[in-house]
Amino acid sequence: MAEKTVSLVKSVLRLNRILLLEKRDFAAACVFALLAGLVQLSLPLGIQSIISFVLAGTISTSIVVLIAMVVFGVFINGLLQVRQLQIIEKVKQKLFVRYSLEYSDRIPKLNIENLDHEYLPEVVNRYFDSVSLQKGIDKLMIELPASVIQVILGVVLLSFYHPLFIAFGIVLIGIVLTIIRLTSTKGLQTAYKASDYKYAVAAWVQEIARTIKSFKYTKGTSLHMNKTDALVSDYLSSRTSYFGILLTQFWSLISFKIIITAAMLIIGAYLLVDQQINVGQFIAADIVIIAIIASIEKLIVNLDTVYDAIVSVEKLSAITNAETEQSGSLQLPVEQEGVSVEFKQVGFAYGNNKPVLKDINFSIKAGQMVQIKGVSGSGKSTVLRLLTGAFKNYTGHVLLNSAPVANYDVANLRRNTGILLGSQDIFQGTLWENLTMGNDAITMQQVNELCERTGLINFVKSSGKGYDTQLLPVGNKLSENVRRNILLVRALLAEHKLLLLEEPFAHLPNENKAKMIAYIRKEAASTTLIASQDETLSQYCDQLIQLSPEGEVLS
Numbered sequence: 229m230a231e232k233t234v235s236l237v238k239s240v241l242r243l244n245r246i247l248l249l250e251k252r253d254f255a256a257a258c259v260f261a262l263l264a265g266l267v268q269l270s271l272p273l274g275i276q277s278i279i280s281f282v283l284a285g286t287i288s289t290s291i292v293v294l295i296a297m298v299v300f301g302v303f304i305n306g307l308l309q310v311r312q313l314q315i316i317e318k319v320k321q322k323l324f325v326r327y328s329l330e331y332s333d334r335i336p337k338l339n340i341e342n343l344d345h346e347y348l349p350e351v352v353n354r355y356f357d358s359v360s361l362q363k364g365i366d367k368l369m370i371e372l373p374a375s376v377i378q379v380i381l382g383v384v385l386l387s388f389y390h391p392l393f394i395a396f397g398i399v400l401i402g403i404v405l406t407i408i409r410l411t412s413t414k415g416l417q418t419a420y421k422a423s424d425y426k427y428a429v430a431a432w433v434q435e436i437a438r439t440i441k442s443f444k445y446t447k448g449t450s451l452h453m454n455k456t457d458a459l460v461s462d463y464l465s466s467r468t469s470y471f472g473i474l475l476t477q478f479w480s481l482i483s484f485k486i487i488i489t490a491a492m493l494i495i496g497a498y499l500l501v502d503q504q505i506n507v508g509q510f511i512a513a514d515i516v517i518i519a520i521i522a523s524i525e526k527l528i529v530n531l532d533t534v535y536d537a538i539v540s541v542e543k544l545s546a547i548t549n550a551e552t553e554q555s556g557s558l559q560l561p562v563e564q565e566g567v568s569v570e571f572k573q574v575g576f577a578y579g580n581n582k583p584v585l586k587d588i589n590f591s592i593k594a595g596q597m598v599q600i601k602g603v604s605g606s607g608k609s610t611v612l613r614l615l616t617g618a619f620k621n622y623t624g625h626v627l628l629n630s631a632p633v634a635n636y637d638v639a640n641l642r643r644n645t646g647i648l649l650g651s652q653d654i655f656q657g658t659l660w661e662n663l664t665m666g667n668d669a670i671t672m673q674q675v676n677e678l679c680e681r682t683g684l685i686n687f688v689k690s691s692g693k694g695y696d697t698q699l700l701p702v703g704n705k706l707s708e709n710v711r712r713n714i715l716l717v718r719a720l721l722a723e724h725k726l727l728l729l730e731e732p733f734a735h736l737p738n739e740n741k742a743k744m745i746a747y748i749r750k751e752a753a754s755t756t757l758i759a760s761q762d763e764t765l766s767q768y769c770d771q772l773i774q775l776s777p778e779g780e781v782l783s
């Protein structure tokens with residue numbers, strides 16, 4: 229697995245940006261934490277005054293008032309905590325909504341050229357980190373700020389008892405910062421690695437489920453278990469190193485507590501004996517110090533939540549920060565029915581692989597129907613893909629109406645292009661949704677007509693719910709014929725100026741194929757490029773572009 233170096237500062241800033249998206253809520257939670265901290269400190273002050281009164285032997289109404297104030301302080305503290313919980317619940321819900329919408333919105337806009345080496349359904353698993361982030365938000369937005377505020381307020385309060393306590397406070401904060409500084413980078417790095425392996429295990433289990441029939445029908449081999457075993461071992465060893473860091477932090481904390489407790493008692497006892505502070509102040513100072521130690525303990529014990537939250541934000545960024553498609557601004561002319569297409573000295577390779585297309589030249593007039601022919605792997609589909617505008621790292625010129633395809637507004641281009649590529653699929657939803665893709669302008673009459681021509685109408689009629697029939701992901705349980713027909717009708721529905729079709733008719737009986745060709749020629753009137761090895765298709769086309777196995781145009 230490729231190691232990713234995680235920058236502590238960058239990661240903390242990224243987490244901060246997420247928290248600051250809910251600026252007002254975060255500020256409100258901090259204010260409540262501050263108030264709660266102040267109210268909590270009223271407790272030692274109140275106790276100190278009560279002890280002074282008791283020692284002076286004066287039981288007066290002042291004591292009753294003081295006791296009432298301390299009890300009231302405890303009540304107010306509870307009230308502030310409830311308010312904090314309400315704010316945090318709101319933030320949790322907002323986080324879930326934000327990531328759900330951002331993922332759904334961004335995925336179709338991603339630059340697939342960059343994601344070519346990734347399996348997107350696996351990458352999208354990072355979405356579950358929004359739930360992990362939600363879980364950590366209590367600690368991040370309530371407990372940790374509250375602990376920091378309490379430490380600062382406590383040290384300020386101590387300094388009023390005696391200047392010696394100022395030095396004590398500075399040493400205290402110094403030690404904590406040193407512990408955090410020394411262990412955090414490693415802690416974060418190991419947490420990130422453990423998370424990587426967790427996703428690797430999840431991806432592999434998903435892969436077994438996706439290809440269940442392959443694994444079910446193996447001849448008793450245990451490849452699936454062996455691979456899981458190897459991945460789980462990696463996870464366990466990275467998780468163990470992560471836990472090692474947490475243990476180091478915890479040991480530092482225990483040593484720190486021992487030193488501070490001793491220092492607190494020695495300094496307090498010395499000041500008391502030396503009569504620099506009285507008993508009430510001694511007890512109150514001790515209560516404050518105990519509260520500070522408890523807050524610091526919380527800070528260090530909860531560092532794993534901070535690591536987890538940082539890792540979650542990093543993981544979620546696999547989609548939220550992935551590059552999206554660049555769009556130009558050109559629009560295709562509304563009045564024109566087709567578009568002219570031109571390839572001038574076009575060369576293309578997927579990533580760093582060997583070139584698929586070499587010096588491709590052809591031109592197609594608006595409204596023409598053209599077959600692109602060639603053996604498997606010659607690059608027929610790649611020619612179509614370049615025209616979708618999704619792949620831009622080619623050399624030479626890919627022109628639509630004499631303008632580079634990259635100059636077109638992506639949304640406008642896609643609206644005007646009917647695309648049938650082998651990589652497209654059926655999604656979980658109704659047949660109607662799968663055919664129209666949510667385009668409300670498409671009428672029942674248009675859908676019926678294309679279903680008649682392709683023969684898909686037989687499936688519609690035989691399914692109990694017609695167009696409302698629910699389809700399973702990837703078109704599971706549908707016959708290959710029906711699946712291909714759905715994708716073909718989807719590509720042709722609505723008006724297009726350009727049609728890019730990969731083997732659209734191979735599954736159709738001759739009768740339906742003739743009907744579809746007639747439909748495209750007469751009624752669609754778009755410029756049509758068909759990538760196909762069909763020997764009989766060229767007789768219906770205006771042009772035949774033959775590709776050699778090396779990805780060159782044969783004249």
Ligand SMILES: Nc1ncnc2c1ncn2[C@@H]1O[C@H](COP(=O)(O)OP(=O)(O)OP(=O)(O)O)[C@@H](O)[C@H]1O
Nearest residue numbers: 344578581584602603604605606607608609610611
């Ligand atoms: N996303 C990709 N990443 C890397 N290589 C790819 C990718 N898509 C296709 N290729 C490779 O590019 C070459 C051309 O593929 P393309 O699909 O364009 O050929 P084709 O002529 O349409 O083949 P077929 O008729 O089998 O669909 C093939 O060698 C293929 O393996």
